[in-house]
Amino acid sequence: MYRVAGILSPLLAGACVLSLLIGLYLGLVVAPADYEQGDSYRIIFIHVPAAWMSMFVYMVMAISSAVFLIWRLKIADVVAVASAPIGAAFTAVALLTGSFWGKPMWGTWWIWDARLTSELVLLFLYLGYIALRGAMETQQGAARAAAILAVVGVVNIPIIHFSVEWWNTLHQPASITKFDKPSMHISMLRPLLIMVFAFQTLYFFNLMVRVRTLILEREARSSWVAALAGERTNG
Amino acid sequence: MSDSSHPPRTDISLSRVFWRVYRRDLTLAMRSVGQWLNTLFFFVIVVSLFPLGIGPGPQTLATIAPGIIWVSALLSMMLSLDSLFAHDFNDGTLEQLVISGQPLSVIVIAKVLAHWSTGGLPLVLLSPLLALVMQMPSSAYGVLVISLAIGTLSLSFIGAIGAALIVSVNQGGVLLSLLVLPLTVPVLIFGSGAVSSSSMGLPISTQISVLAAVLALAVSLAPLAIAAALRVGVSVGR
Amino acid sequence: MSESVELLLEAKGITIWRGDNLLMDELDVQLHAGDVLQIQGTNGCGKTTLLRALIGLAEFDEGEVFWCGQPFARARDGLYAELLYLGHKPGISPGLTPLENIKTLCPELPDDCRADVVQVLDELGISDRIDLPSAALSAGQKRRINLSRLQLQQARLWVLDEPLTSLDAQGSAWVREQITKHASQGGAVVFTTHQPLSFDDISVSTIELGGAE
Numbered sequence: 001m002y003r004v005a006g007i008l009s010p011l012l013a014g015a016c017v018l019s020l021l022i023g024l025y026l027g028l029v030v031a032p033a034d035y036e037q038g039d040s041y042r043i044i045f046i047h048v049p050a051a052w053m054s055m056f057v058y059m060v061m062a063i064s065s066a067v068f069l070i071w072r073l074k075i076a077d078v079v080a081v082a083s084a085p086i087g088a089a090f091t092a093v094a095l096l097t098g099s100f101w102g103k104p105m106w107g108t109w110w111i112w113d114a115r116l117t118s119e120l121v122l123l124f125l126y127l128g129y130i131a132l133r134g135a136m137e138t139q140q141g142a143a144r145a146a147a148i149l150a151v152v153g154v155v156n157i158p159i160i161h162f163s164v165e166w167w168n169t170l171h172q173p174a175s176i177t178k179f180d181k182p183s184m185h186i187s188m189l190r191p192l193l194i195m196v197f198a199f200q201t202l203y204f205f206n207l208m209v210r211v212r213t214l215i216l217e218r219e220a221r222s223s224w225v226a227a228l229a230g231e232r233t234n235g
Numbered sequence: 236m237s238d239s240s241h242p243p244r245t246d247i248s249l250s251r252v253f254w255r256v257y258r259r260d261l262t263l264a265m266r267s268v269g270q271w272l273n274t275l276f277f278f279v280i281v282v283s284l285f286p287l288g289i290g291p292g293p294q295t296l297a298t299i300a301p302g303i304i305w306v307s308a309l310l311s312m313m314l315s316l317d318s319l320f321a322h323d324f325n326d327g328t329l330e331q332l333v334i335s336g337q338p339l340s341v342i343v344i345a346k347v348l349a350h351w352s353t354g355g356l357p358l359v360l361l362s363p364l365l366a367l368v369m370q371m372p373s374s375a376y377g378v379l380v381i382s383l384a385i386g387t388l389s390l391s392f393i394g395a396i397g398a399a400l401i402v403s404v405n406q407g408g409v410l411l412s413l414l415v416l417p418l419t420v421p422v423l424i425f426g427s428g429a430v431s432s433s434s435m436g437l438p439i440s441t442q443i444s445v446l447a448a449v450l451a452l453a454v455s456l457a458p459l460a461i462a463a464a465l466r467v468g469v470s471v472g473r
Numbered sequence: 474m475s476e477s478v479e480l481l482l483e484a485k486g487i488t489i490w491r492g493d494n495l496l497m498d499e500l501d502v503q504l505h506a507g508d509v510l511q512i513q514g515t516n517g518c519g520k521t522t523l524l525r526a527l528i529g530l531a532e533f534d535e536g537e538v539f540w541c542g543q544p545f546a547r548a549r550d551g552l553y554a555e556l557l558y559l560g561h562k563p564g565i566s567p568g569l570t571p572l573e574n575i576k577t578l579c580p581e582l583p584d585d586c587r588a589d590v591v592q593v594l595d596e597l598g599i600s601d602r603i604d605l606p607s608a609a610l611s612a613g614q615k616r617r618i619n620l621s622r623l624q625l626q627q628a629r630l631w632v633l634d635e636p637l638t639s640l641d642a643q644g645s646a647w648v649r650e651q652i653t654k655h656a657s658q659g660g661a662v663v664f665t666t667h668q669p670l671s672f673d674d675i676s677v678s679t680i681e682l683g684g685a686e
Binding site for chain 2: 149
Binding site for chain 2: 530532569
């Protein structure tokens with residue numbers, strides 16, 4: 001696994017940089033300005049992929065946590081731990097860019113929009129996961145406890161999302177949901193999808209790097225890590 | 236096999252397991268009355284701080300009362316959840332319950348219901364008084380009590396997951412809130428939503444049925460998570 | 474131990490690290506019906522950890538535990554139904570009386586078990602404490618309350634952590650007698666101790682921890 005991650009990470013990094021460049025070029029330069037929102041809409045090329053990734057990463061985390069709980073696969077736990085801070089970062093980016101986008105759109109930095117609120121709750125879930133991990137004394141205990149939390153969280157996310165939507169329609173009648181995908185012009189959709197791909201590879205690249213370090217850290221006592229360290233210092 | 240006159244542990248009825256633990260926890264709670272009275276006082280004090288902070292205008296208070304009473308109830312529950320498993324963990328009873336050979340889910344349900352009986356039910360019973368103080372229309376009292384009754388029970392179950400996860404952590408109080416509060420969002424939204432609607436004379440059946448659905452989900456799934464978390468907890472603590 | 478006797482508890486290749494400290498490496502434990510096993514060693518060498526690892530109350534890094542030939546994950550409930558574990562923490566709530574505590578710890582006892590409990594506590598010399606708050610008990614008295622479960626509960630496997638701590642000569646004689654009786658009736662006992670115990674009528678095997686390093 002360590003080896004595989006080592007081979008994959010430069011490939012992913014390359015794909016990520018390439019698609020980021022193309023996506024940003026298409027999104028910021030080629031795509032036309034929106035007739036209502038002008039140029040400020042362009043932040044969605046960051047915002048939307050980040051928001052999607054924040055959910056996607058939580059799913060990855062929850063699934064690998066479930067795998068860890070059921071089959072006791074240590075590598076699944078490593079993936080979950082490695083994902084948590086990345087997911088939290090995506091969530092924070094989604095929140096920030098959402099807020100930047102909200103300023104010209106709604107004239108305020110923050111609005112209790114259903115999606116922003118769900119993202120905020122998601123950020124709390126990530127932070128809770130990371131905090132629980134940090135608070136437990138032993139590695140194994142932390143792994144199992146945090147895995148339970150991730151699974152509980154993923155059961156709750158749809159309910160939270162549903163209740164926030166409901167709450168939102170009750171308190172402010174629909175006016176602000178803007179992006180219906182079919183109505184989006186192809187010149188906007190294409191860079192958006194490329195950016196989503198870029199964020200995916202960014203995540204997997206980060207994941208591979210973090211997985212590698214975590215494996216090294218955990219297997220520090222094993223003979224192959226010692227051999228590896230010896231190789232490095234001699235070479 | 237020390238004494239053959241005693242029954243084996245395999246065929247004990249579930250109701251006996253349940254009632255033993257439930258009665259035990261109630262006895263303990265009754266003997267330390269101060270502890271759950273504190274929760275109740277906390278509830279009253281937090282609610283009465285809001286008029287002081289916001290101003291005594293009856294109109295404003297009536298508008299925000301459902302939210303305030305609900306949030307205060309939520310915080311009071313968090314406060315009492317902290318000790319749900321902590322004492323038993325510290326004196327070793329918890330590990331004995333985990334290895335007792337009895338279904339841990341049943342034990343967990345008994346403990347959670349006992350917690351609700353002393354930490355949740357009093358809040359529910361006291362809430363009309365606070366509603367009165369907060370200038371809520373009396374027509375909404377019934378809904379307030381019903382929504383709090385269903386909601387606090389769900390909160391006991393959801394919160395117990397957090398309490399079980401942090402059982403081996405020293406001073407996990409703040410951590411408990413961080414873990415549990417995001418999970419309580421649906422209960423809060425629909426609970427206070429029901430009360431708001433009813434004070435405005437709107438129908439409330441949606442909110443109440445969603446609350447009931449959340450409760451059903453919490454009762455059926457939470458004990459599994461709590462039991463799993465407790466097994467982890469007793470195996471990391473010394 | 475003869476091979477025909479049923480193998481109850483088995484642990485293979487138990488390896489436990491605490492931080493950078495290797496507590497035990499590839500340790501094997503076998504416990505047959507009728508066996509008495511003492512785990513011996515100095516403070517901090519991992520006696521309690523090993524004891525708890527055997528019954529799923531402590532994490533270990535490598536190895537596996539079997540109960541009656543089944544891996545622990547599948548046999549857990551079966552093991553717990555026949556287990557009596559007396560740990561470092563007594564499992565006695567200070568807010569309850571000894572009788573109430575015993576009822577909690579022994580759900581199989583009927584609600585009207587008072588007479589039985591009194592009888593056993595009498596043997597241990599503390600039946601007069603049965604209705605006092607446990608907060609007022611001394612460490613030795615709590616220990617005795619706990620040990621009464623050796624008589625009150627039915628369990629094939631006894632796992633005892635330092636069973637003689639804070640007991641006087643009379644108390645420890647009682648415990649040895651119980652262990653002897655249990656083993657001769659086909660039960661198995663594993664316990665930790667910081668100094669070796671000798672028994673008159675039964676053979677005791679020993680695992681020495683910490684000495685290997």
